[in-house]
Amino acid sequence: MQLENMTARVRPRQTWEAMDLGFMLVQKWWAKIAFSWFVFTFPIFILINILLHDHYIWAMIAFWWLMPIFDRIPLHIISRALFGEVESNKKNLKSIVKVIFPHFIKMLTFLRFDPGRSFNLPVWQLEKLKGHARAERARVLKKMTSGSAFALTFMCMLIELIIFISLLALVFLLVPAAYTEALADALSPTAIEDSWWGGVSINFLLYITFFIVQPFYVAGGFSLYINRRTQLEGWDIEIVFRQLAQRVGKSSQYAAGLALAISFIIGGAFYPSNESVADEKIGLETTSSGGSLDNAGARKAIDEIMAQKEFGEKKTVTRWRAINKKDKKEEKKEEKKETINADWLSGLSLGLGAIGEVILWIAVAALIVLAVVFYLRWGPTASKDSLKINKKLPKSLFGLEITPESLPDDVGRAALALWNKQDPILALSLLYRGALTTLVHHYGINLKGSATEGDCIRTTYIHKEKLRQGSAEYFKRLTQTWQMAAYAHRLPSEEEIIQLSEQWTPIFGGHS
Amino acid sequence: MNMNTGVSTEHIHAASETVKKLRSEIAKAVVGQGRVIDQVLIALLASGHVLIEGVPGLGKTLLVRALAKTFSGTFSRIQFTPDLMPSDVTGHAMYDLKSESFKIRKGPVFTNLLLADEINRAPAKTQAALLEVMQEKQVTIEGKPLALDPPFMTLATQNPIEQEGTYPLPEAQLDRFLLKIMIDYPDQNEEYKLVHNVTSNQIGDAINVDETNAVVNAEHIINLQKVTADLTVDSRVSEYAVNIVRQTRNWPGISVGAGPRGGIALLRAGRAAALLNGNDFVTPDDIKSIAIAGLRHRIILSPEMEIEGQTPDTILENLLDSVDAPRI
Numbered sequence: 001m002q003l004e005n006m007t008a009r010v011r012p013r014q015t016w017e018a019m020d021l022g023f024m025l026v027q028k029w030w031a032k033i034a035f036s037w038f039v040f041t042f043p044i045f046i047l048i049n050i051l052l053h054d055h056y057i058w059a060m061i062a063f064w065w066l067m068p069i070f071d072r073i074p075l076h077i078i079s080r081a082l083f084g085e086v087e088s089n090k091k092n093l094k095s096i097v098k099v100i101f102p103h104f105i106k107m108l109t110f111l112r113f114d115p116g117r118s119f120n121l122p123v124w125q126l127e128k129l130k131g132h133a134r135a136e137r138a139r140v141l142k143k144m145t146s147g148s149a150f151a152l153t154f155m156c157m158l159i160e161l162i163i164f165i166s167l168l169a170l171v172f173l174l175v176p177a178a179y180t181e182a183l184a185d186a187l188s189p190t191a192i193e194d195s196w197w198g199g200v201s202i203n204f205l206l207y208i209t210f211f212i213v214q215p216f217y218v219a220g221g222f223s224l225y226i227n228r229r230t231q232l233e234g235w236d237i238e239i240v241f242r243q244l245a246q247r248v249g250k251s252s253q254y255a256a257g258l259a260l261a262i263s264f265i266i267g268g269a270f271y272p273s274n275e276s277v278a279d280e281k282i283g284l285e286t287t288s289s290g291g292s293l294d295n296a297g298a299r300k301a302i303d304e305i306m307a308q309k310e311f312g313e314k315k316t317v318t319r320w321r322a323i324n325k326k327d328k329k330e331e332k333k334e335e336k337k338e339t340i341n342a343d344w345l346s347g348l349s350l351g352l353g354a355i356g357e358v359i360l361w362i363a364v365a366a367l368i369v370l371a372v373v374f375y376l377r378w379g380p381t382a383s384k385d386s387l388k389i390n391k392k393l394p395k396s397l398f399g400l401e402i403t404p405e406s407l408p409d410d411v412g413r414a415a416l417a418l419w420n421k422q423d424p425i426l427a428l429s430l431l432y433r434g435a436l437t438t439l440v441h442h443y444g445i446n447l448k449g450s451a452t453e454g455d456c457i458r459t460t461y462i463h464k465e466k467l468r469q470g471s472a473e474y475f476k477r478l479t480q481t482w483q484m485a486a487y488a489h490r491l492p493s494e495e496e497i498i499q500l501s502e503q504w505t506p507i508f509g510g511h512s
Numbered sequence: 513m514n515m516n517t518g519v520s521t522e523h524i525h526a527a528s529e530t531v532k533k534l535r536s537e538i539a540k541a542v543v544g545q546g547r548v549i550d551q552v553l554i555a556l557l558a559s560g561h562v563l564i565e566g567v568p569g570l571g572k573t574l575l576v577r578a579l580a581k582t583f584s585g586t587f588s589r590i591q592f593t594p595d596l597m598p599s600d601v602t603g604h605a606m607y608d609l610k611s612e613s614f615k616i617r618k619g620p621v622f623t624n625l626l627l628a629d630e631i632n633r634a635p636a637k638t639q640a641a642l643l644e645v646m647q648e649k650q651v652t653i654e655g656k657p658l659a660l661d662p663p664f665m666t667l668a669t670q671n672p673i674e675q676e677g678t679y680p681l682p683e684a685q686l687d688r689f690l691l692k693i694m695i696d697y698p699d700q701n702e703e704y705k706l707v708h709n710v711t712s713n714q715i716g717d718a719i720n721v722d723e724t725n726a727v728v729n730a731e732h733i734i735n736l737q738k739v740t741a742d743l744t745v746d747s748r749v750s751e752y753a754v755n756i757v758r759q760t761r762n763w764p765g766i767s768v769g770a771g772p773r774g775g776i777a778l779l780r781a782g783r784a785a786a787l788l789n790g791n792d793f794v795t796p797d798d799i800k801s802i803a804i805a806g807l808r809h810r811i812i813l814s815p816e817m818e819i820e821g822q823t824p825d826t827i828l829e830n831l832l833d834s835v836d837a838p839r840i
Contacts, residue, residue, distance in 0.1 A: 449836040454797035487746040488793030 003235055004242050005084035011236045013227050015148035022223030026074070026215045029081050033074045033215045035089050036096055041070050045207050049200055056199025057189070060206055067214065068107040068117060072100050072125055074215040078222055079126055099125060116142070118156075118221020119149035145228050149221060156217040164209045171205070407434050412504035419501065424491050431504055432482045435475055438508040443467060453479045474500075474507050524792040527739040531557065531788055533727045534582050540723045541578035542571055543709060544702030550788060551693045551805055552579060552667070556733065557740040557784035560690025560777070561646050561666040563631075563681075563809060570695050571706075572669050576627045577721050583733050584726045585624030585663070592634035594677065598641035605654040616653050621645050624663055624730060631668040632678040642666070643685045663733045683768070683812060690777050691802065692809035694825075736787075743783040744793040748838035752796050753778040756803055756835050760810075765817045765827050770810035777806045796837045804828045 003010075008021060026033060045063055052059035076099050077092055087095070103111075103124055114120060123129070123138050142149075168187075175183055186198040230236055305311065408414040411434035418427035436456070439445045445463050447456055457479055460472045478500055481492045492500075531553060538549050548564075552575060555562045564572055573589065580587035590601060603619030620626065621642070628642060645651055646666050650659045668689070670681075686692070698706060728736075754775045761769030778799055785798040808824040817827065 448833065450833045452796040452800050452837040454795070454800075455837075483795050484793070487749060487795050488744055488791075489746070490793075 002083060003239050004246075006239070007082055007084055010226070010230050010239060012231045015145060015224060015227070018223045018227035019148070019152060019220040020223075021227075022078075022219035022221070023216055025078050025082060025223065026219040029077060029086070030215075032081075032086075032089060032092060033077050034211070036073050036077060036092050037070065037211065037215065039093060040073055040096065040100075041207075041211075045203075049203060053196060056196075056203055059199070060203045063203070063207070064210075065108060065112065067210070068112060068121070069100060069104065070210075071117070071121060071214060071218045072096070074218040075121055075125055075222055078219050079122065082226070115153050116146050116149035116221075118152055118217050119145060119224050120221075121218065122222050122225040140232070141225065141228050144231075145224050149224060152217065152220045152224070156213055156220075160209050160213045163212060164205060167205045167208060171201075407437055410505060411509060412501045415501040415504065416498065419494075419497050424497060425485055427497060427501070428478075428482050428485050428492070431478055431500055434504065435478060435508050439467075439475075453483055468507055471507050474503055521792055524739060524743070524787070525790070527736050528787055528790045528792075530728060530732065530736060532790070534579075535788070537582045537724050537727055538575070538578045541581075541721045542575050543706040544698035545571065545575070545695065548575065548693055548695050550785075551691055551802070553788060554781050554784040554802060555690050556663065556665055557736055557787060558690055558780040559663065559665070559737045559741075560780060561668070561688065563668045563670060563686065563689040563692045564695055565670045565672055565692065566695030567673060567697075568671060570697065572667070572695065573627060573629075574721070576625050576667050578724045580625045581721050581724045582726060583624075583663075583728050583730055585730050585733070587625045587627070588620040588623040589627040589629060590620050591629045592631050592638070594633060594635060596634045596638045598638050601638060601641050602645060602651045603653055603658075614654065616656070616658070618658070619651070621651060622658075622660060624661065624665070626664070626666045628666055628668040630671055632670050632680055635679055636682075639679065639681060639685065642668075643688050646688050661730070663730060663737065683810075686809040687771065687773050689809060690781060691805040693805055694808075740784050740787050741780075743786055743791075745779060745783065746793070749782070749794050749796055749799060750779060752835070752838045753782065753799050753803075756799070756832065757807070759831055759835050760807060760828075763827070763831050765814055765822065766811045766831075767814040768812040770807050774807055774810045777810075778803060781806050800832060800837075803832055 008025065013021065044066065048062050049056070049059045052062065073096055076096055080087065080095075107124075111117070111120075119142070120138060123134065123141060127134070127137065129137055172180055172183065186195050187202060408430075411430060415427040415430045415434075418424075418430060436447065439456075439460065440447055443463065443466060445459060447459060451459065457472075457476050460467065460475045464472045481496060481500065484490050485492065535549060535553060538553075539546070542549060552562060556579070566572065576589075577587055579585075590596070599619065601619050602621055603617050605614045605616050607613075608615045631639060631642070645660070649662070649664055650657050652658070697703070757770050757772070757775040757778065759769075760766055760774070763769065779794075781802040782794045782799040785802050786792070786794045789798065791798070804825055807828055811824055811827070813822060813824060813827060
């Protein structure tokens with residue numbers, strides 16, 4: 001890195017101004033950046049779209065995911081060009097291959113969503129530090145600048161969105177009005193999964209958007225990085241001295257010696273490199289060419305210079321200041337009080353923090369328990385039995401008692417006995433009640449109080465699969481006989497009721 | 513134990529068969545809309561009137577023409593417009609110069625089936641004239657009462673869209689209709705069949721009821737109405753109908769519930785539904801099946817429900833879900 005070769009004027013800038021410098025750099029080397037970016041990314045774009053040809057949205061997400069890798073291309077070109085190493089496109093391509101792969105996995109996994117990526121990328125790619133050293137370096141550099149780097153990311157996202165929508169609008173503007181509706185249908189998020197050209201078109205528009213914005217994003221972050229280093233390392237001063245040294249070196253050695261002596265005095269703190277020490281020595285030697293000057297003499301000369309008006313001036317400044325009326329004792333008390341308060345406050349905040357953490361963990365545990373309960377109850381593996389256990393089964397329905405306990409052991413036989421006792425309505429009622437009890441209690445079929453006989457029949461047909469064979473048909477026959485007796489007051493024949501009673505046990509019996 | 517009334521079971525079954533024939537004859541002309549045909553037949557059997565609501569072009573006129581043809585009845589249609597006068601509906605007396613006396617010219621209501629198209633487009637005066645005819649089944653012209661020939665049934669239609677410039681029927685008058693039938697678009701197969709039928713071997717798109725044959729005559733219809741009225745209704749079924757109607761008065765979401773006429777309508781229509789189902793007795797299922805059609809025009813929803821976009825049908829479905837069906 002040769003600072004004197006820098007092609008841009010370096011000075012400490014405001015962050016926004018620094019980003020502007022980055023944008024200027026992209027404009028200057030746009031052709032080279034665009035060429036390399038296109039050559040590297042376009043084949044990948046095509047490949048991804050072919051591989052994921054049924055899922056164009058996923059194709060675009062995959063391409064977007066690789067963006068940190070693609071960002072290295074403009075960074076590589078700009079960083080070299082800034083220090084005067086402008087290469088041909090061919091050489092650029094060759095050198096890019098070397099920088100594109102380091103930290104590949106990290107960049108695409110946990111660093112993928114780093115909001116300050118454009119600023120951190122130069123630290124990774126150009127400084128090539130590792131581990132703790134890199135983290136320390138990044139921490140120092142980030143101070144005062146990370147906010148701007150975040151803002152840059154956010155702004156670039158917005159600009160990408162605007163450009164994408166503008167491109168889309170442009171397409172619609174150029175398409176004849178008769179086709180705009182069809183085009184809108186084809187480009188809708190649901191339709192692009194079905195039509196390949198719709199998906200590819202949208203992806204291509206996004207590609208163009210990235211193509212336009214991404215180099216500016218990287219360059220903005222890079223110039224922020226350069227600016228930060230300029231602030232920390234005084235690059236601008238170093239460059240000025242170097243230029244000065246070059247200039248005076250060509251004219252008189254004496255002047256150069258003087259200038260470098262001054263540079264030693266003033267700039268020494270900023271520039272403690274071996275080079276400058278060497279220059280200092282040269283300067284001293286040059287000065288001594290007029291006569292020998294020992295250390296004491298030199299000190300004297302320096303003191304004289306320092307005693308001059310420009311260096312040793314003393315000034316009295318008068319200004320208003322608020323007078324603290326409290327005496328020192330009170331001040332001390334106050335300080336102590338404040339410390340106590342602060343202790344108490346910090347204790348309180350710690351306590352609150354601990355309570356908050358406990359509450360948070362309880363909430364997490366409750367959520368997990370809820371999720372498990374929901375899964376067991378309504379999840380795909382929820383068994384009918386779990387439903388049955390959890391549900392409170394009705395004890396009476398339509399004014400009939402339908403608990404298993406209220407039924408005789410053998411409903412069919414009990415009904416026959418009632419029939420023999422010349423109580424046909426009670427016999428039918430028992431059969432019907434028994435059937436309903438079995439449906440509700442054994443099969444867990446939900447019958448509402450408002451369900452008419454017809455509704456009950458329909459419900460049994462819906463659940464036909466889980467009932468014994470012929471249950472639904474039997475229940476329908478039973479219900480119709482029951483309706484006839486109840487609403488038409490027509491009693492079934494003896495044969496009919498005997499048949500119903502005998503069939504009851506094989507179909508609904510044996511569950512209690 | 514058998515509490516059957518005067519009509520014998522055989523008679524009832526014969527009547528039920530006739531009704532089924534009527535239904536199948538109408539279905540020859542009116543493709544699909546099975547539920548609408550059933551409900552219109554129920555109203556005819558129960559000697560009631562219906563209000564049909566649906567967008568134009570769903571075959572309301574065709575339905576009425578086909579129904580009239582099945583019993584060789586007369587049919588007339590009045591298109592209600594804002595300038596329609598009561599005398600245009602009922603008829604009027606005019607001076608005959610030849611005989612030098614007033615002669616009565618009977619209006620279109622003197623028919624068996626009257627299609628009152630877009631009844632809400634005529635002013636209240638004309639609507640009231642028709643509704644009075646529906647109730648009294650007679651017309652008074654120049655102080656002379658003239659009875660309408662039975663069977664008489666009005667099928668009034670309403671359009672749910674284009675409410676501007678209409679005179680909505682007041683609730684008291686809506687009560688006169690036995691059922692309010694919602695007619696909807698046919699499903700895909702039915703519509704295909706319908707379009708095919710109407711366009712094959714036919715010039716223009718005139719209504720064609722050639723395929724429908726007369727099954728009975730007007731006398732028979734009156735007999736059917738008598739059979740319907742005589743069907744057995746157990747007291748528990750009547751109680752069920754009354755419970756439903758009473759529940760509309762306490763139901764949240766309904767600001768004005770149905771009156772006793774609602775319960776009467778449910779039982780009348782329930783009897784007809786039972787006959788249509790081939791039964792000689794009414795079950796709670798019959799009542800439940802026509803409860804929504806019989807009550808949807810008799811309730812007024814509360815403003816909150818209206819704002820929420822609820823319809824009387826959904827409210828009534830919930831209500832029916834809460835009324836216990838009768839058992840022992």
